[in-house]
Amino acid sequence: MRHLKTPRLVLAAALLSAAALPLPALSAEQEKREATIIVSGEGEVAIAPDMAILSLSVVREAETAEAALKANSAAMADVIADLRKKSIAERDIQTSNFSVDPLYRQDKTGDGNYEAPEIVGYRVTNGLxxxxxxxxxxxxxxDAAVKLGVNEGGNIVFTNDKPDAAVAEARKAAVKEAIDKAKLLTESAGVKLGRVVEISENFARPMAQPMYRTTMAKEMSDAAPPIAGGENTYTVTVNITYAIDQ
Known part of the structure; x- marks a missing residue:
């Protein structure tokens, strides 16, 4: 049976020899990494706002939650009716906050401690x-809202309903700045600009600026307050990665 062992020995020796062989070396092209240049550009476009987001609230307090709610609802109904008369569309009127909160009183005792809190009334807040x-x-x-019962103001945020055209102009300006920067850098370095490898963009809408916030009273609204809308600035940042021709 000795002749059966020979093929096994030959096969084992062949496998060991194959494992000992060095792996084929990577080609020069595989080892060489592509040279790239990364540039960024920023574009800005400022346009006048064409819409404002306004928040207003009616706040009423009473001894009972029912009485506070009744007073609040009556005032808010007058405000909404007036807005409709002024051609504010239903889709542009939205309840944004509604709450019923107890009001507490906590008296101090003669020994310097405090008694348990006692509910003395309720506050109802309804926001638009x-x-x-x-x-x-x-x-x-x-002005009209304050006269009809609004007694707490929110924010005025000036915005644009459709800023797409302005954003597109800012985007074009950002790309142009990035391309000009890439050309200048490669020319200064004595190399040639190659193909575009990657493009990315960062865009954020203008930050909301609170323009108006105060507790209001009917006697303070003798005239409509002056409002200045200013401009909204839309900014786009573009990052472009180019290959460098060697």
Whole structure:
């Protein structure tokens, strides 16, 4: 049976020899990494706002939650009815906050401690968020709302309903700046600009700027407050990765 062992020995020796052989070396092209250059550009476009987001609230307090709610609902109904008369569309009127909260009183005892809190009344808050598309109406709307019962203000945020055209212009300016920068860098380095490897973009809408916030009273609204919309700036940053021709 000795002759059966020979093929096995030959096969084992062949496998060991194959394992000992060095792996084929990588080609020069495989080892060489592609040279690249990364540039960024920024584009800005400022345009006047064409819409304002306005928040207003009616706050009423009473001894009972029912009485506070009744007073609040009556005032808010008058405010909403007036807004509709001023051609504010239903889609632009939205309840943004509604709450019923107890009011507490905590008296101090003779020994310097405090008694257990006692509910002495209730506060009802009902808020509205409005989209005002006619900015010429803004001051008049605020004035009328205060006279009808709004006694807490929110923020005025000036924005644009459709800023797509402005964003597109900012995007074009950002790309142009990145391309010009890439050309300048490669020319200065004495190399040639190659193909585009990657493009990415960062875009953020303008930060909301609170323009108006105060506790209101009817006697303070003798005239519509002056409102200045200013401009909204849309900024786009573009990053481009180019290959460098060797």
């Amino acid at each position: 968020t409005l989209k005002v598309r006619d900015l010429d109406q803004l001051g008049t709307l605020i």
